[in-house]
Every structure is written in C-alpha cells, then in structure tokens.
Amino acid sequence: MNGIGTSGVPPTGRVTRLVIVDDQAMVRAGFAALLAAQSDIDVVGEAPDGAAGVELCRRVHPDVVLMDVRMPRLDGLEAAEQLLDPPPGVTHRPKVLMLTTFDVDDYVYEALRLGASGFLLKDAPPADLIAAVRVVAEGEALLAPSVTRRLIAEFARQRAGNGPLRGRAQASGLRLKTLTERETEVLELVARGRSNTEIAEILVLAEQTVKTHVSRVFAKLGLRDRAQAVVFAYESGLVAPGDH
Secondary structure (H helix, E strand, O other): OEEEOOOOOOOOOOOEEEEEEOOOHHHHHHHHHHHHOOOOEEEEEEEOOHHHHHHHHHHHOOOEEEEEOOOOOOOHHHHHHHHHOOOOOOOOOOEEEEEEOOOOOOOHHHHHHHOOOEEEEOOOOHHHHHHHHHHHHOOOEEEOHHHHHHHHHHHHHHHHOOOHHHHHHHHHHHHHOOOOHHHHHHHHHHHOOOOHHHHHHHHOOOHHHHHHHHHHHHHHHOOOOHHHHHHHHHHHOOOOOOOO
C-alpha cells in the first residue's frame, strides 16, 4: 500500500463512523468484524448494493464509506457520485474509499475525479485496510500502488488519443496559472505522492507553512483532497506520465 499523505496511526480520542457497502455478505461480515474491533472505528451500518448504501448513509451520516466498485442495482461509482455530489438540501458528504478486486478497473479515473478519497484492493492485508480507513478519516487520500499505475496509464492513453482528458487540459492549464510559483511547486510534489513532511524537507520550509500552501492550492483550484490534486496535476500537464 502506498498512501498519499499520513500514515495510519490511530487518532487520539476520535471515533470514525464507518459504513460498509459490498454485495458479498461474507466480505461485509469480515470487514465489519475486523474494523469494529478497533477502538477508534465504529461500524454503524452495512449495505448490499449502492442504492441501499446511499439510503443508509443519508440516515446514519458516516465519516467514511467503504464502497465496493461492482455491485447490482447501483454500482459503486454511481453511489459514490450521489454521496459526493448530493442533491440540494443534503449537506452530509462522507469520505469514500473504493474497494476493488481488480487493479485495472476502469472506474479508477472517474471515481477520483468525483472526489473519492482513494482505492484499495480487497486482497490487501488487514493492517492495510485498517490504516486506509484511518488515513481517509483524517482527510488524506490513499491509492494502492497498482491503482496509481493504472491511473497514470489512463492519463497517458487519453493524452495520446482523443479522450475526455484532452477537453479538460486547457481549462486545467488556465486554473494552474492562478497559483503562485511556490504553490505550483507544492502541488507538483503533492502529485508525486510526497507527504507534507517530505515537502517541507525538499523546499526547506516549516511543515505548518507547507500545510498552509496545500490548503491554499486546494481552495484556489476547488480540490477536495490529495487524490484530486493528483488528477488535476496530470490534467493540467504539470506532471506527465513517466515523470519521477
């Protein structure tokens, strides 16, 4: 697991309300047992499909939703969109961590654009799942390494062809120009998966100063978190596939 952001250290005195949405009963039960055993995680509900998951979340207001990608009635992408872009009058927006069996899922790119906080493979070790929930609950984003590779490959494919990325690149490039030189440097490092601590070391800044820059970048560009920052950096051309 390669997190973009902080480690999965349990927060002090805070309990994360969690909903699990998966069409496999055994998977739901296993995840619920594992996560409910953590003192800082409270599993407040489970749902067998996206439609039931959205309805449940509207009622119990979880902090984080573990959302399977492929489900009947309403798939994980559509359910995530309803939760992350709710209709007028609905103010609750949980953080969404997508779960997938396949590391080449076509939903990766679109889910991150919608505001999902990351992807995790279902066969990840239990410790990684626990850490992922904690990372996302703290407002950071997380991508499994294989999912990151898939995301970069999708950018490369669209940039080479006539995919939707080409239509958004010019607008993203114009938005990029609203950033200061320092903010652009910070965004580039965020897009390369650097933590605030690492960015502070690279740019010789105080970590609190880096946090301030990151907050300003997100505010100026209308980004929700680091996952969307990665998407924007590729769309705008600030970071190119193959860059290290």
